[in-house]
Structure formats: structure tokens, C-alpha cells
Amino acid sequence: MKRKETVFFGVCLAFFGFMLYEALGQIGRGRAGEVGSGFWPLLTLSGCALLSGVRFIYCLRREGRESSSLPREEEQASERPQVRQNAVLFTMASFLAYLIAIPWIGFILATLLFVPAVSVSLGERRWGVLAVSPFVLTAVIVAVFAKFITIPFPRGAGLFADFSRLFY
């Protein structure tokens, strides 16, 4: 975890450093008293980069101090949550797949597939819940948001659009 934190703040430092470089290109003076478009981003990004750098160095030093005496229990503990870590990754992947699928296969079909996928990734194993919930949830959401509030959800492409038009 401590190594990951070092990496995290290292990435932050790199990101803010890159953005700071971009902000430098926007510095310019206009009329008297005008600070230009780049001033405020420069100010905020300097704060971000400086503080991330401080934290990064702190993490590096802490890691250096503790690397020689890494407790064995910590190593073992880091293996145990692997199963749940997979659940997180699967939930993220399902969500991303859902977002990608919506414009292609339409909101209804994407939601029908997404609900059981994410339910399984969250640990749901009851067949009744997995079978019924996608249809109930999709029906309620389409009724409230597509029919009542008339949010124009994506219908999908080709055949999928024809299917979606049956409902909204």
C-alpha cells in the first residue's frame, strides 16, 4: 500500500508538472493590471505540484526507512483482498462497457445487460434477484425518465434503434 501511495503521488506530480508546463504557454500580459489567462492555472497547478512533490518525497523517504523491515504479515495481508480487488475491477469494467454499449445498442438493452453484470460483480448470487431485477429496474427507469421526463436516451444503431423506438 505504501509503495502504491508513492506511485500515486508520483503520478500526481507528473500530471501536475505536465499541466504546469501547458499553463506556462498561456501566460501573457494584456492591458495594465490584467494578469492573463495563464496566471490562475499557474497558481493552482503550482500549489498542486508543490504539495504533491512534498508528499511524494515524504512517501519515498518513509519507504526507504521501512523497506528493510517489511513485516511478513503485511505481505500475507496483501494477498487476501485480491478476490475483492477483482470485484472492483469487474465493476469498473462492467460500468465502462455499459457506457460504451449505450450509444451502440441503445439504453434499454445496455441496461438489461448491465444490471445483472454489476450485480454479480458486487457478489449477488440469488437467481431470483438476478433474473427479475434487470427487467423491473429498466422498466421503472424508462417509464420515469424516458416517458415521463422525456430525456432522449440513445436509441442505438440500426436494428437496435428500431427496438428502442418500440418503447420511447
Add this chain to the structure above:
Amino acid sequence: MEHYLQALATVLQPQNLTAMVLGSLWGLLAGALPGISTSMGVVLLLSFTYTLAPMTAFVLLVGAYLGGITGGSITSILFGIPGEPSSVPTVIEGHALAKQGKATYAMWVYLLCSIFGGLFSVVVMILATPLIADFALRFGPSEYFALTVLGLSVVSGLSGGSMLKGFISCFFGLFLATVGTDGITGEERFTFNTVTLLGGINFVVAMVGLLAVSEIFIEAGELFQEYKGSVEYRGLLKELPPLSLFRQYLLTMIRSPIIGTIVGALPGAGATIAAFLSYGEAARTAKREPEKFGKGAVEGLMAAECANNASTGGSMTILLSLGIPGSNTTAMLVAAFMIHGMQPGPLLLSTRPEVVYGIFVSMLLTNLLLLVLVGVSIRLFLELNRLPYSVFSAAILILCVIGAYGLNNSVDDVFLMFLFSMVGYFMRKFGVPVAPCILGLVLGDLAELSFRRALLIADGSPLGLVSSPISSLLLAGALFSILYPFFKRPKMISGA
């Protein structure tokens, strides 16, 4: 007094009472449902008001406005989805209470404090409209900048164990607010030639991703739960929090609506700054269980909700007395005035007193009506907690998608939300609080514009930022608020 009695008689007419109930219900629905904001709820009602009598139209719209502000916190507590930036402190404390199985308690505290804040601000509005309007008019760019700095100074109260991480998060939010077209020069900043980022990063998209979606990802890594939370409901009146609770936090109950009403009167960022300032003050001065802030502190919830709803009175004060819309929703009310041939402003009270007094009275009655409407439906909302946890989480994710998509009917916003959910996940994972980031994002635009305008007025001299007693006082307050935790034993405030 005679004016108020006449206004009361008008508002109590059947058609106006019906409009009040319908407007409030619609507002509650608009506020509670992701995808439509309070201002959108009011806009959708505007077209129905063309044929209505002016008083009926305003009663309907005021109902939708107050209902929307009140309803927004329902999803914040139950789902952890903030409808408005001002609901972020409610998510932090209210949702944490709901996850501990205290959803009923949290809902009642939120409701009573919201209504108290709303009523307080209306009374202040009736008594002190000229005073507040005069105060609000003294605010120029330097005062606005100082106010935003004061608002940002509560970051120390939202930072949890590490102030440094809190400030990284806040600066990151301030940076995000600069993405898009510069409001003064029109230059593009950090858009990388994409059209999506030209208009900047919408704070709803960022909020939903950083707070709601990232939380589902975090929860996915925890042990499987069958239900989201336990629901214990013993009956309407038995669930009411005891009066002693409000006595315990009397200072917060008095201070928060005052902050809400005054800050709410300032156009631009009233309710958000009010809620965060009030929450930050509660965290800073908490004597009872300060360690609970960020983990379900009832005092934090009370402070945020009192201030949030109290801002409606402040916002209406400035609209009715000066004709300045303080928020998107009150801007819609300006349109309603124009539809009915009126111009809000100093002359309105002399030309159409019945409308002004009618609005005052309808705001009072609508707050009481909302207490009844939400009070009796709390059980209904709580039943959502009986849904299987996995379905509940899937529903939240879908609602988040709708919330982001519904803003501009754009899939790009949904992908941006996903990006923020990943950022939020890693921020939480490594103990960087997300609330300061949202605070920075929401206040960043106003802070930058007022900073640059103040410098322009002062010909580039930084002394322009402290040119008035108000701005000096606010900046001194901000400095005190930032430095205070260093002098006092740091409280264990974990933030979101």
C-alpha cells in the same frame, strides 16, 4: 400587517393552495431525481404559468423552487448522489449516517433543519429585506474574491487526517475550474482541442463521478451485503429526533441559517458557499464528538441543511428588492415576472405589493407544507433501502449515468463522469478527500474571475484585493479559519 393578512387570504384560495401542493410535489420530484435540477424543474413549469393568474403562477413556482431545494437532499442521504453542489456536505454526513442504519434519523434531522432554515430565512426576508439588499450591493469583485477564499478556507475542516492532502485536492478542484474557455479573454485552456471541454467541466458531472460512482467502486471491494442498510421505522412521530438534540446544537442551529440567509443573498454562489461555510464552521467549533465529522456527524448535517435552505430566502430577497437573480432558479423566476408583465426590483413593492407579500406568505406556507409532505413520505423513501444491495448499487450507477447524460443529452459527459469516478476512486483509496476538490471546482470560477476583475480595477495592484473593510474582514476570517487547526489540536475529520 394588513398587507400580510390580505396576502394570506389570497394564498389560501383553493386554486393557489392546489398550485402550492402541485408545485411542491413537482419540486420534490425534480430535486430528488437525478437528471433534472431544481432550475430545470422550474423551467418546465414556466410554460404552464402563461394562462394562470400571477399569484397562482408564483405560488406554483415558489413551491417548485423550495421543493427542489428540499428534495435534493433526499438522494444525497439515501443514495449519496448530490443533486446540487450545496448538497455535498449532506452527502458526507447524511449518507454516512444512512450507511450506519440511521437513515430515518438522518432524514428527520435533514427535514427539520431544512424547514427551520427555510422559515428562518423567510422571516428575516420579511423583516430585513432593505438591510440585506443594501449589504449585498456593497459586494464588488474584491469582496467576492474574499468571500470565495473564506469559502475555500473550510478545506481545513474537510481534509481529514492530512491537511496537505486536503489542499492538494482543493488546488486540483481550482485547476479543474479553469478548464474550458476563459471567461475574460475567451482563450481556450486545457481543452486539448476537444469540443467537450470547451464549455468547461460541469460540476454535476464531476460531483457524481467523484462522490457517488467512486463510492460504489470502493464498496465493491468490501464484503458482500444483502441489503444497503437496515430500516427501522416505528411510526411517524416516534421517529422524530428529540428536542434535546436541537438544544445540544443550539449554536449551530442559530449560526447556520444566519450564514445561509446572508451568503444566500449574494448572487453567484450563495447556497454552495453557505452550506460549506456553515459546515466548516460546525466542524471547526464542534465540541461534541468532533471526531465524527466525515463519518456521520449529525451536527454537520444540521449545519449544512439549515444553511442550504436558508439561502432561498436570501436569494429571493435580492431578487425582489433589486431584481438580481442570485441563482439559476431565481433567474427563471425573473422570466416568470416578465411573462406576467412585471419587473422585479425596487419598484415592485410599490407597483405590485400584493405579489411581493403573496410570495413572502407562500414561502412561509410552502415550507410548512414541505414538512408535512416529506414527513409523511419518509417511510416511502426509506423502503428503497429494502432493495437488494446489488440492485440498489446498480440503480445508483444508472441514475448517475442519467444525471450526467441529462445535463446536455451528451454521452461525452457520461464518459467524463467515468473519468472522474476513477480519479475519485484513487483519491479515496490513498486518503485524499474528494470534498475539497468539489469545493474548489464549484468556487474556482467565481474566485478567478473576481480576483482578476479586482486586479483590473486596481490597475494590477494586489492591494485592490483588500481595498474595502468587508474584503479585509473576510480575508482575515479565511486566514484565521486556515490557521486555526494548526493552533488547536487537529480534529479527526475524515471528509468524504
